[in-house]
Amino acid sequence: MASNPGAARQWLAQHVQPFIPATRITCITVGNEVLSGNDAGMMANLLPAMKAIYAAVGDLGLGSQVTVSSAHSVNVLATSFPPSSGAFREDLAQYIQPLLDFHGQTNSPFLINAYPFFAYKASPGSVSLPYVLFEPNPGVSDPNTNLNYDNMLYAQIDAVYAAMKLMGHTDVGIRISETGWPSKGDEDEVGATVENAAAYNGNLMQRIAMNQGTPLKPDVPIDVFVFALFNEDMKPGPTSERNYGLFYPDGSPVYAINTGAGSASGRTGSFDPYSSQTMYSSASRLAMTSWMGVVGLLVVLFL
Structure with missing residues (x-):
């Protein structure tokens, strides 16, 4: 699409336009x-394709x-702490500077895929679990700004702003x-439990x-898309x-998320997407709905 504007219009006409306004698509x-x-060609074609x-x-x-x-890993950062x-x-x-120029000109967001789980899994002895789960903790102070961070996700966001x-x-x-x-992991994937998944997503x-x-x-x-709606049971x-989903492939919930104060419940149970007792219905900006009528706010086009 980087060199074929007609292909871009055709793709949109087929995959996006027919679903608007019934589906609230806000970003591609x-x-x-x-x-x-490590694909230099794809990196070079990214901005032309976006344009x-x-x-x-x-x-x-x-x-x-x-x-x-375009979505980026936090690994595009050379330094993330202090924020x-x-x-x-x-x-x-050479790639990010013109991308930022494009975002500034088009008033579009810079997208980041951020997973505090990876930091905890890599160093469970030095990374506080409450800090990554949005649980009560003393937080970490930025010595340059004296701002206190009580969770890692916010620190990662502010590092990108910097x-x-x-x-x-x-x-x-x-x-x-x-x-x-994730609600489940291998033996070496410390912290991948139902309880922690429910706490992270619920508190978020x-x-x-x-x-x-x-x-x-x-x-x-903050504007967040939760990954993922369903467990991907065939993902390598x-x-x-294979266990990031809020729901199993059959539509049943992996765990319940409550709106009450404190940690989210790790219990599985029935799910009513319109109930005032579930956070699914009140967090309106999240990119998820009930499995009975799944719509996404973020459309992904792979190059």
Whole structure:
């Protein structure tokens, strides 16, 4: 699509336009974690493809509703702590700088896939479990700003803000395109349990429902897409990769998430998507609905 605008329009006409306005599609992400790979050709074609999709979105009259972006791993950061010292990898600067320019010009978000689970799994002895699960803890202070972080996700978000500022952009917002916690894992995947998955997603949803921002930007509510709606029982890799879902493939919930204060329940049980007792219905910005009528707010176009 980078070199064929007609293909971009055709793809949108087939995969996006027919579902609007019945489905609330707000963003198209071109590729997923392209800059974390080793395909130089794909990296070079990423921005041209995004521009082609953006032009096609405008041609079809969808520009006021649908933004265009690309999702990145937190591994695009060379430094993430303290958050105020966040910086992008030097080897990716040639790609990220024009991407940020594009986002600034089109008022589109910079997308990050952030998983505190990976940090905990790698260093369970040095990373506090309450800190990554949004549970009560003393937090970690940024020595440069004196801002206190009571959870890792917010620290990761602010590290990206700092990295963008170093590249001259304070005009680009951040959206978390993926975050979640596996309910099951291999023996060496410390922390992959139903209880921790329910706590992470439940506590996160409670904060989203409160329109909470990060310490650096307290007045800018975080915008999050939870990964994933369903367990992917045929996905390769470690056991955790098949167990990020809120639901089993048959539509039954893996665990319940409650709206009450404190930790989310780790109990499995019946699920009513419209009940006031579940966080699924009150966290309206989350990219999930009941399994009876699944719609996504984020459409992924793989290059």
